[in-house]
Amino acid sequence: MVKEILIVDDQLGIRTLLSDILTNEGYGVSTAGTGKEALDKALANYYDLIIxxxxLPFFNGVEVLQQLQQNQIEIPAILISGLINDEVKKTSAGLIQKVMAKPFNVKDIQQSVKLILADREV
Structure with missing residues (x-):
């Protein structure tokens, strides 16, 4: 069964890069450019992982995850940001499996995706 991943970033280049990489690895990939679009997609579809x-416009990444949690939807998440600080880590505790700084290493993303999805199969 194909694992479904939702990629959310307001930069088209990052969405395209991650989409291409993960599609080539055999994952099903959807993308969103805003927090609202991500929330709408995650409420309407099943995803194994959200990156x-x-x-983000409208809702930041943590707010998207908090909204999903309020709707009893729990999706493992990787948060990517150029603004990694203690406040981001503190507000996201328990919602996010991995926090990665931008610019990120593509191999690190690939490895994190594999590890998180492997944990979900157990």
Missing amino acids: LDYK
């Missing part, structure tokens, strides 16, 4: 930027 999202912290700074």
